[in-house]
Amino acid sequence: MSGASVAIVGASTAGAAAAYALRAEGHEGPVVLIGAEQTAPYERPPLSKDVLTSADDPQPLWLLTPDTYVSTNIELRLGAAVTSLETDGSRFRLALADGARLSADTVVLATGGRARRLDVLPADPRIHVLRTWADAQALRTQLRAADRALVLGSGLIGAECAASASSQGVEVEVIEAQHVPFPSLPSHEVRGALLRTFAQHGVTFRTGVTVTGCQAGSDGLIVSLSDGNVIETDLIVIGIGVEPMTGLADQLGAETQRGVLVDDRMRTSVPGLFAAGDVATRRIGDRLVRHEHFASAQAQGAAVARSVVGLDPVAPPAAWAWSDQFTHRLDVVGDPQGGTERRLRRGDDGSLVEFSLAGSRLVGVTALDAHRTVRDARRLIGGVLRAPAEGLEGNDVPLKQLVSTP
Amino acid sequence: MSSGQAEQTVTVRQDDEQHESLTWVVACAVADLPDGEMTAINTEPPVAVYNVDGEFFSTADTCTHMKSSLTEGYLDGDQVECALHMATFCVRDGRATALPATVPLRTFEVKIEDNTLKVRLPASWVELA
Numbered sequence: 001m002s003g004a005s006v007a008i009v010g011a012s013t014a015g016a017a018a019a020y021a022l023r024a025e026g027h028e029g030p031v032v033l034i035g036a037e038q039t040a041p042y043e044r045p046p047l048s049k050d051v052l053t054s055a056d057d058p059q060p061l062w063l064l065t066p067d068t069y070v071s072t073n074i075e076l077r078l079g080a081a082v083t084s085l086e087t088d089g090s091r092f093r094l095a096l097a098d099g100a101r102l103s104a105d106t107v108v109l110a111t112g113g114r115a116r117r118l119d120v121l122p123a124d125p126r127i128h129v130l131r132t133w134a135d136a137q138a139l140r141t142q143l144r145a146a147d148r149a150l151v152l153g154s155g156l157i158g159a160e161c162a163a164s165a166s167s168q169g170v171e172v173e174v175i176e177a178q179h180v181p182f183p184s185l186p187s188h189e190v191r192g193a194l195l196r197t198f199a200q201h202g203v204t205f206r207t208g209v210t211v212t213g214c215q216a217g218s219d220g221l222i223v224s225l226s227d228g229n230v231i232e233t234d235l236i237v238i239g240i241g242v243e244p245m246t247g248l249a250d251q252l253g254a255e256t257q258r259g260v261l262v263d264d265r266m267r268t269s270v271p272g273l274f275a276a277g278d279v280a281t282r283r284i285g286d287r288l289v290r291h292e293h294f295a296s297a298q299a300q301g302a303a304v305a306r307s308v309v310g311l312d313p314v315a316p317p318a319a320w321a322w323s324d325q326f327t328h329r330l331d332v333v334g335d336p337q338g339g340t341e342r343r344l345r346r347g348d349d350g351s352l353v354e355f356s357l358a359g360s361r362l363v364g365v366t367a368l369d370a371h372r373t374v375r376d377a378r379r380l381i382g383g384v385l386r387a388p389a390e391g392l393e394g395n396d397v398p399l400k401q402l403v404s405t406p
Numbered sequence: 407m408s409s410g411q412a413e414q415t416v417t418v419r420q421d422d423e424q425h426e427s428l429t430w431v432v433a434c435a436v437a438d439l440p441d442g443e444m445t446a447i448n449t450e451p452p453v454a455v456y457n458v459d460g461e462f463f464s465t466a467d468t469c470t471h472m473k474s475s476l477t478e479g480y481l482d483g484d485q486v487e488c489a490l491h492m493a494t495f496c497v498r499d500g501r502a503t504a505l506p507a508t509v510p511l512r513t514f515e516v517k518i519e520d521n522t523l524k525v526r527l528p529a530s531w532v533e534l535a
């Protein structure tokens with residue numbers, strides 16, 4: 001297998017990790033990393049944080065240094081979306097938007113997701129989504145000149161954009177369709193603490209309402225809401241989630257379940273076709289799991305490489321998403337929704353940790369400003385309590401002493 | 407490729423390393439750095455020193471992922487783990503041993519003299535501090 005050619009479609013977190021890991025695992029055949037964006041693979045997390053707030057002109061943070069592509073012989077093809085993917089059962093043929101055609105023995109889909117848009121909004125340069133470097137540049141430029149911004153959605157990206165805009169002195173209002181702010185955060189206490197910080201910075205929330213229309217005027221956008229209210233703003237950021245890019249998998253008839261379905265070796269239902277990252281829905285035990293987090297996309301990139309070179313899978317690490325909002329650090333580890341009982345730990349330093357338990361097993365952690373506990377939790381998710389659950393509330397006891405290693 | 411700019415920075419740094427002058431600097435008293443501990447010294451950029459079971463090592467303190475201070479993280483045997491996104495590096499040779507980091511840390515020579523730990527650093531890192 002080690003002389004086989006591998007085409008990785010999607011040159012971002014999962015794709016770059018896959019290419020890097022293929023070489024680290026000793027794959028010798030050609031590796032081509034194909035990306036629709038013009039920019040070499042870069043970190044997305046800073047796009048909603050430092051890229052929006054830094055005083056200096058931001059530069060992309062590369063996932064791999066430019067010399068890595070040369071030294072490890074990874075062919076990088078940028079600015080060229082794969083438009084068609086076919087197979088004759090043994091080799092794949094790829095057509096690129098720039099007219100090029102390639103063939104490969106193995107294809108890895110790392111096409112990620114695209115930011116969802118809202119049909120009721122017109123096409124207007126003041127209405128933004130945030131997924132790419134180009135998106136971030138456009139938003140950054142306009143934020144510098146804006147007085148008011150409206151953020152639609154208070155998931156991680158919406159909340160980060162709201163915090164970043166507010167810390168730039170922009171007056172920010174957040175519209176959340178659900179009835180609580182930050183609905184994806186599985187802890188009432190953590191949501192509350194976060195909301196207090198946003199309120200202190202003057203960010204206002206409207207929950208349980210949706211946008212029903214928008215008129216683009218020359219000196220602002222006039223947005224109408226489902227409750228009859230009308231808001232005027234200088235720009236809009238839409239942060240209402242991601243749509244997995246499953247189009248190429250569909251062309252080959254690979255099975256999908258919201259994302260491209262893969263087994264524990266990252267294999268799709270089409271032989272030779274693999275998937276990893278935000279686009280992949282993994283079957284883990286009897287559950288179907290699709291993540292939209294950096295660490296998971298990287299781990300899946302490494303896992304797909306192991307599989308392509310024929311190594312046995314290693315157990316995936318506990319899920320982990322982090323977010324930075326104002327000076328807070330948020331972490332969600334494991335699957336907090338999978339618990340039946342919750343325990344809260346309040347630190348003297350203002351930190352908050354909510355442990356989620358299924359019986360005596362630790363299944364998830366939601367944490368605010370609690371680095372050390374999060375670090376331990378990433379290793380202990382799935383472990384069993386050694387002592388009564390109340391012990392978790394004790395602020396000064398390291399988690400390692402309370403939960404056995406899974 | 408749109409990465410020409412960064413490519414240049416990388417080359418310049420390598421050239422620099424070959425031609426720059428190095429100088430021995432006192433990091434700390436040996437007694438102040440017990441087994442399993444690490445500390446940063448106040449150069450610009452900062453440098454970390456580690457005590458791994460009585461053996462001393464030194465690397466740049468700045469994580470090659472997103473520039474967090476490694477001494478804010480955790481030292482586990484000869485592996486230092488960054489607090490921000492949990493990349494790990496081997497402090498013996500600077501190798502990046504877990505994602506998200508892929509770029510190694512620069513390492514520095516150490517020696518012990520008169521019960522003090524000394525590290526050999528680029529002179530320019532010390533002058534700026």
Ligand SMILES: Cc1cc2nc3c(=O)[nH]c(=O)nc-3n(C[C@H](O)[C@H](O)[C@H](O)COP(=O)(O)OP(=O)(O)OC[C@H]3O[C@@H](n4cnc5c(N)ncnc54)[C@H](O)[C@@H]3O)c2cc1C
Pocket residue numbers: 009010011012013014015034035036037044045046047048080081082083110111112113114130131132157245248276277278279291292293294295297320321322323324
């Ligand atoms: C603004 C922002 C902030 C974030 N912050 C955090 C954070 O703080 N913490 C965290 O854990 N996660 C964060 N994330 C999530 C994390 O960045 C993603 O989970 C991760 O990037 C997913 O990686 P991926 O490679 O699977 O997909 P993507 O990063 O979506 O990359 C897919 C790539 O494939 C390309 N592509 C798609 N179709 C084709 C095609 N047909 N041909 C060629 N190329 C194609 C796309 O152009 C894209 O470049 C953030 C995401 C964003 C957008």
Ligand code: FES
Pocket residue numbers: 469470471472473474488489490491492493506507
């Ligand atoms: S800054 Fe060190 S792991 Fe990200």
